[in-house]
Amino acid sequence: MRILGIDPGTQITGYGILEKRNNHIIHIDNGGIFPPKKAPFYKKISHIHEKISEIIQKYAPDMVALEDIFVAKNAMSSLKLGHARGAIMVATHQFQLPLYEYTPTQVKQALTGYGRATKEQIQKMVQALLKLPETAFTDASDALAIAICHLHSYRMKKIQ
Amino acid sequence: MRILGIDPGTQITGYGILEKRNNHIIHIDNGGIFPPKKAPFYKKISHIHEKISEIIQKYAPDMVALEDIFVAKNAMSSLKLGHARGAIMVATHQFQLPLYEYTPTQVKQALTGYGRATKEQIQKMVQALLKLPETAFTDASDALAIAICHLHSYRMKKIQ
Numbered sequence: 001m002r003i004l005g006i007d008p009g010t011q012i013t014g015y016g017i018l019e020k021r022n023n024h025i026i027h028i029d030n031g032g033i034f035p036p037k038k039a040p041f042y043k044k045i046s047h048i049h050e051k052i053s054e055i056i057q058k059y060a061p062d063m064v065a066l067e068d069i070f071v072a073k074n075a076m077s078s079l080k081l082g083h084a085r086g087a088i089m090v091a092t093h094q095f096q097l098p099l100y101e102y103t104p105t106q107v108k109q110a111l112t113g114y115g116r117a118t119k120e121q122i123q124k125m126v127q128a129l130l131k132l133p134e135t136a137f138t139d140a141s142d143a144l145a146i147a148i149c150h151l152h153s154y155r156m157k158k159i160q
Numbered sequence: 161m162r163i164l165g166i167d168p169g170t171q172i173t174g175y176g177i178l179e180k181r182n183n184h185i186i187h188i189d190n191g192g193i194f195p196p197k198k199a200p201f202y203k204k205i206s207h208i209h210e211k212i213s214e215i216i217q218k219y220a221p222d223m224v225a226l227e228d229i230f231v232a233k234n235a236m237s238s239l240k241l242g243h244a245r246g247a248i249m250v251a252t253h254q255f256q257l258p259l260y261e262y263t264p265t266q267v268k269q270a271l272t273g274y275g276r277a278t279k280e281q282i283q284k285m286v287q288a289l290l291k292l293p294e295t296a297f298t299d300a301s302d303a304l305a306i307a308i309c310h311l312h313s314y315r316m317k318k319i320q
Contacts, residue, residue, distance in 0.1 A: 041249075042252065042259050045253075046250050046253035049253075069239070075238060078238065079229070079239060079241075080242065082238070082243045082245075082246065083246035086243035086245065086246025087247070087249070089205045089247070090206050090247050090250050093203065099202050
């Protein structure tokens, strides 16, 4: 089972691909989508859609886990982020992949057991769990954390 | 020149198609996209993308005019609306159509000469300008108003 985790953002969208084989979690790849800084906003949003579509075609995940948000501290950032998430939802649905959403608190709880872990603690935990030679950059690491959170929750759901 | 005006919303997205022929504005069609009420949120967003794509294929507009927002009064509505706008931006870009955005104030000013017109005044003005037999429903009427605003601004820009 292969899972694509996504940490959405209009400036950087992090992604991470994991595979579960015989109860082991294998790291496949991780990276970031960086829309051209000077492009009009709607082209940035379309860029995210195109790149997510390419990643799905390249890695053929079985499902997508996306960072959820309720309402960001900054209403303007929240609104922009909504556009990026909309573009990702469209790409996911076009490839008929199921989409799961997890809040930052759920991700932190799944990885460290409590909901207030720092960005650095998450990075270190992701590196340790996936046995990465070095920490992934923040957005990619967050995307991997979302994928790990999903695998954890998904396993829990199957056991119940 | 054919223009597709869109009033985005996760519950109802209004659309209106106008054509400019020899300095006359001709009403082609208007209507609404109504995502299934009980569908998961990401399917509603994808539904909007699919329907906008179908409308573009059916009516072959030359450009798209979309209602812009800065920050809505309600941060949660604003965030949801961002997703719908993201899906519309993706569809527009997939058909390589240029996208123009107008704030509600710009639309009201273009139609009535001042920025604080009521919904009903806009509906009546749209009906009168396009010689519609009856007023279009609010969201479709707003979409037509956005298209009219674009034709007006576009003409102004060309003259300058």
